[in-house]
Amino acid sequence: MAPDTDTENGSAGPGCGEPGPAAADTVEPAPADNPAPSGVSAPEVPSQSERGTAPEEPALPPLTPQEFRIYNRLAEKMDYFHEHFRQMYTTLQTACATNRRPAGMSLKQFLDEGLNLVHYLETHHSIEETYLYPLLARKMPEFRATAPPSGSSGSAGGKGKGPKGKGKKEECELIRQHREIHEGMDQMAEYLRKCKSKECEFEMGVLKEKMEGWGEVLLRHLDDEVRELGAEKMRRYWTVAEMKSIPI
Numbered sequence: 001m002a003p004d005t006d007t008e009n010g011s012a013g014p015g016c017g018e019p020g021p022a023a024a025d026t027v028e029p030a031p032a033d034n035p036a037p038s039g040v041s042a043p044e045v046p047s048q049s050e051r052g053t054a055p056e057e058p059a060l061p062p063l064t065p066q067e068f069r070i071y072n073r074l075a076e077k078m079d080y081f082h083e084h085f086r087q088m089y090t091t092l093q094t095a096c097a098t099n100r101r102p103a104g105m106s107l108k109q110f111l112d113e114g115l116n117l118v119h120y121l122e123t124h125h126s127i128e129e130t131y132l133y134p135l136l137a138r139k140m141p142e143f144r145a146t147a148p149p150s151g152s153s154g155s156a157g158g159k160g161k162g163p164k165g166k167g168k169k170e171e172c173e174l175i176r177q178h179r180e181i182h183e184g185m186d187q188m189a190e191y192l193r194k195c196k197s198k199e200c201e202f203e204m205g206v207l208k209e210k211m212e213g214w215g216e217v218l219l220r221h222l223d224d225e226v227r228e229l230g231a232e233k234m235r236r237y238w239t240v241a242e243m244k245s246i247p248i
Helices: 067-070 073-098 107-135 174-195 204-212 215-228 238-247
Strands: none
Touching: 067 073, 067 107, 073 107, 073 204, 073 215, 107 174, 174 204, 174 215
16 A cells, blocks of 8 residues: 655745735645635644554565575475375366276276275364464454454444354364365265265266265365465465474
C-alpha cells in the first residue's frame, strides 16, 4: 500500500496586479478549493489503522540456493509422498471414467489398490495431525487444529457465539479438508471391502459415485499442504537452524 501523501494547494499569492484603493496592509489568503462551512472544522484524514487495512509485509532478501533447499525441504518431501497418492487416485478415477480396469490388473488387485489408498492416507493424516501439525502450529496458524471463528472481531464486551460470549472454534482449513476426505473415503472403503468379501458384486459405476464426493477435495488438499510448506512461507516463521531440526 502506498503511504498517504499530503497535497498542497498551490497559490499564485495575493496582489496579482495593482491593489485597489480599498486594499488593506494585509492581504487575505486565497480560499481553499472546498472550504468548510463557517464554524465547522475540516475532517481529518483517517490513519491507516482507522481505515482497517493491514500494512504490507516487508520484503525479505532473496534466499541463497542453500537456504532455499533448507526452507523448501518439507515441501519437497511432502510432495514426494503426495505424488504416490495422486497416482493411486488417478488409477481409480481413470478406470471409473473409462469403465475399464487398467490392463493386466485383476479385480482383486484393483480392489486392493483402492483399499491401499485409503490405508496410506489414513496413516499419513494420522502422523500429520499427531506429530507434524502440532509442531508447526507453534508458529504457524495454518497448522493449528482450530482457528478463530469467522467474522470474530475480538472486541471487548464478551460478544460472540456460544455460552459466556466465547465464539465456537472452527477447524483450520487443512484439518477441515482431512475430515471431508475421510468422510467420503470411508464410504468408498466400505464398498470395496464388501466387494472383496463377495457381499456384493463390484460395479464401476457405483465406485465412481463413491469417489465423486471427496476426490476433488483430496487433490486440492495435496496441493494446498505443499504450498503451505514452501520455502517462502516457512522462512517467515522459522530460522535455518530450526528448519534443520524439523523431522519429516
